[in-house]
Amino acid sequence: MQEQHKKDDGLQHDELKIIIRSNDNPYPSADIQIKQLQPRKLTSYFIVLIESGSITYNIDLQDFHLTDGHLLFAMPNQILIPPEKKDDLKYFKLLFDENTLALLPQQFSFLVNPLNNQAIVLDSAAKERVIKVLGILNQIIHADNYDIDTEVILAYLNTLLSELNSAYFRNKEPLNILNVNLSKFIEFKLVVETHLTEQPSINEIAEKLALSTNSLYRIVKEYSGSSPKDYFINRLMAEAQRKLRYSNTSIKELAYELGFNDPDYFSRLFKKSTGKSASDFLPRQDLSGK
Template structure:
């Protein structure tokens, strides 16, 4: 089991923070931060996300993350855990695949108090207590935390019921996109694997993502390309092959068509913004 808690009581070491500040890094674990009071802006996959009192941000493995400088009078809780830890929990949490395309959660007053209490308990168990706590107890509180977040995610993001079969199929679609991203299967193949007609798949993806299945796949592929350009030193040729393109020149043209920038212009923009 791998789980870590960070808070005002237990901050990142100063040297560790200085080393990582403003440097893009690809997350290897799930990252959740609750802002108890104050305001701070995170950058996640090239998007600035500002959080204030009572708001929560969660990020998934493989997303590119730029840690912000800590602001004055900020109080917060952060928890990080890996896929192996998640697999030990007794249930699944659909919000972690972000089916509704929002990675921030706002709570009502009662839920906010419960979530804060669970963060405090996890902080006490992992940081303050002198004696090791049974793994089952740690997992129990992590399960409680994720249950609260899952409920608030679907309550606040949209009037959607997770038991809705269309939403369940959309979640399956997103997972399939992640699993087969670099093999780039056709929409017909994906629909068949999901036991749907192409028209049904189109309708479901359009309902929840606002785009066609093909555009969804393309957008996700371009996000992955931009992530890799941020955190790695792959050449255009290496990147093209890694993403499943047989022709690097076609990949370059495709990247510019989708993002509006050439690969070289994108890289230069990232270098300029980090100075």
């Protein structure tokens, strides 16, 4: 998110990197609205709640159809393709960065998406509570009196994320979000993200997590439905698809960038994993928004 200093833009609080938009506070100019429709790699957490109406978002090449009470969240480094807004749509959009998240008094497991489901369907009571909190945040951040203590904003953000964390795990039986296995799976996902292009072996990852390879296999299989090796390859191939489609990197350059010594092997693995050749993702779109 770029730094914003104009109060009438209302895009973020001066001390917190937090942005909120709704029907009451849409993007202020046609140029900004057009730019917001460009495919882009997220640098912050993104949440959109549909209060009424329906719309389809695309995240990492996957469509998410949202309607009343549906909430979609995305994480930094994912590719977001926003849709054109419909006139009958009532919504809230919220973005906040890692530094803002770090100021909250607790962690929220759903933000690393351990169950691989980025859409949350809120029941009527939860939807009403979430809308109220988002409405208060919207009012505070866009208020004429902008001298609001950051602790107030953080308190409401913490309440919102607590509500969403509960809704994310509510229908999963049985699951304690604080259990050791889930914590290890979250650690596994973080290791994958941090060391993706280094391509560590599964044995090396297990050692980093102080697990046996059998325990790692069992945990990753439980929460993702795939083996650690398949999870890692799928994540690597998803990154390859992003870069092929949204950057000017050649297939050979991309292979080396992702840690492959043999571009031909990369191409074969890509075809085996995705069912398509890497060249099928060319030509690519421009993410610059210019």
